[in-house]
Amino acid sequence: MNNAVDEKHLISPFLIVPLMYVSMVGVGVLNFQRELAEHAGYNAYISVVIVGISIHLIVWMIYKILRSNPEGLDITAINHTYFGKIAGSIINFAIVLYFFFGAYIEFKAYIEVIQVWMFPSMKILPISTILMLLIYYTVSGGFRSVTGLSFLGFLMSLIFIIPENLPVLPYLHPQNLMPLFNHSASDILLSSKSMIYQFLGFEALLLFYPFIKSPAKSQKWAHLMVIFVTLLYLMIIIITFMYFSEGQLRQISWPTLNMLKIIEGPVFQRVEYLAISLWLLKNLSGISLSLWAACRGMKNVFRIKPRASLLAFLVGILILDYFLKDRSIYRWISEFYSDVGLYFIYGYIPIMFVVTQIRKMGRRIAIE
């Protein structure tokens, strides 16, 4: 139903690195520690490892699914061929909505950080509109400009995430991590569930796969990024656990930013303001990627021009942002999103994997 992507829109396999990074590291990196520690306490770092390993499996499955169709099409086309026109379209539309809400949640979470940490009394609508314009500019520039912004976001966030951990070293208490195993396996799995939410977003790979030049080569980079991001989360969580006592962590909403408060430079006495500002780039690239995926889906399913659907999505985010003042509704949406994401990753993808593999085997037998 859709042609292969034009050569000039393709990206080289290596550039999947920033894309995977911005999709897996969201605003959640600023505050995931507390929720993670809720169930498994200070054993929760095990959850990070478990989730990291499972994501590897999912990424491997995604590549298998996408490689099963020889034309190199994305997931929307695969849905069409397997589920028929109507059911396929419904599933595709659900995927589009999923990415749209992913973008909205990411956006809202960032605005919340700005409000609490930087400008408590700032009006939300003007700043949101300006950010929306920036996102419009990026996404309408096509997949390559999304990749470009992601690359910047990737560099910017690495600039502060890794060095921020050095000045806290004198305050670390390795004793906090002991005893090593004092929570049950079910607690650790419950914590894993909240960790999955942090990784959500990498499913955009299902849609941008056809945009990678020689996609098979990108798989090793994808896996490398999963390892890298897992290690990044692991490093942050372990340092957080050693830095805060458990009772203290329970009281803190943004542990990563709180850790930055201990850093004092000669010019900057408070680094967290700088960090939040730098984080903007990373965050915009994450939102752009999700919205791009949503637009691409719309184009494939309903043949709507990406620009038109992009405008609709951006206005949609603004409206949601402006009218949903109630935090409990936002909470509910993000919880719903993470539940859907859980089923999407661990339900839908494995099912598709099995279906495509059976089909492939069937085809092979038929040929023989």
Added chain:
Amino acid sequence: MNRRKIFLVIILCTVLSACTDQKIVNQICLVHAISFDTVAKGKKTAVLISHFKEQGKTDLEVLHTESKSYLSLPRLNTQTNDPLERGQMRMVLFGKTSAEKGIGTVIHHLLRDPKFSSRLQLGVVERDASELLEITTKTQEPFFLSDMIEQNMRNGNLPLMNLHVSLFNYYGEGRDMFLPYFKIGREGAAGSGGHGEVKIDGLALFRSDRMITEISLKDAFLLKMLIQNSKNGSYTVPLAGKASNNTNNQGEDFILLRSMHSKANYMVNNVHLIPSISIRLKLVTELQNVPDWVDVRSEEQLTRLEKTMGSYLKKEIEKFLSRLKENKVDPVGLGDLIRSRSKNWNAQDFEKIYQEIKTTVSVQVKIANTGSG
């Protein structure tokens, strides 16, 4: 080309949008220190603010207010022409009486508000905390008190402390908070020039949010040794036995040692019932002062000195620990230590057995340097 212009405009808009909520330093009033006291009618809050007149010259001023609750910063705004800003606050002081009544609300507020730096210093004042602020105005240095504490952590007997460490100890289970303890000298001491009258006199020990007791700077060194590297702390060890031959310096028989490095090792035995902890301390010192009858060039005498110092420190630390147990305070974090070694631990159970825990101490002193004498 057109696209690029649009992009530029958007970027500039993004930058400009940060210009809401402006805080220009000339149009705000920076609060450098705040103090909380309990008075008969309620609670007294005082803040130390500065007026920047010209380069290098600051006028400090103290504002007071009394109300039913702490944290009446908004109420203090009625006394200034510019809004009070708490982002540069470096020192929070509590009067002893208010510290004894509990400072949990203030601590919680310091945790909640993102404006406060983690490097903020907390302290307890023997008398009225606002009085201490008044004294600092004379120094013309807004950060006098916090610099004093930081200086003493680096070069003296105080262990590493700041808001983060205090919150860690306060909210952490199995450990208790400790804060520097200020003493104000005699008022109007002749020719004291204004600032000689404030001194850090040790540490105030807390149980939960209430101050229980205070310890001297000498004991603060012992605490520092137990929880971290005690580098640069100093300690005096009396040297008994041989009376001084030289009658000129009677009663001067002590060793002044300066710690160059120390490390504490904890071993926990019998976790299940009543745990016992053995603490092994290694201390590398430099002798600052020794009585004149000690020959620092003789190896034999030095080893004897090392032994004497070791056994004296051991005795003092044991005394110190039993004093902590008596007061049911745990600044060392023994509870947390046992938590980390046992599968099931809870704070309430530990509190009951805290006083029965056996601690054995052994101290190994090594003299690395004897000075030039």
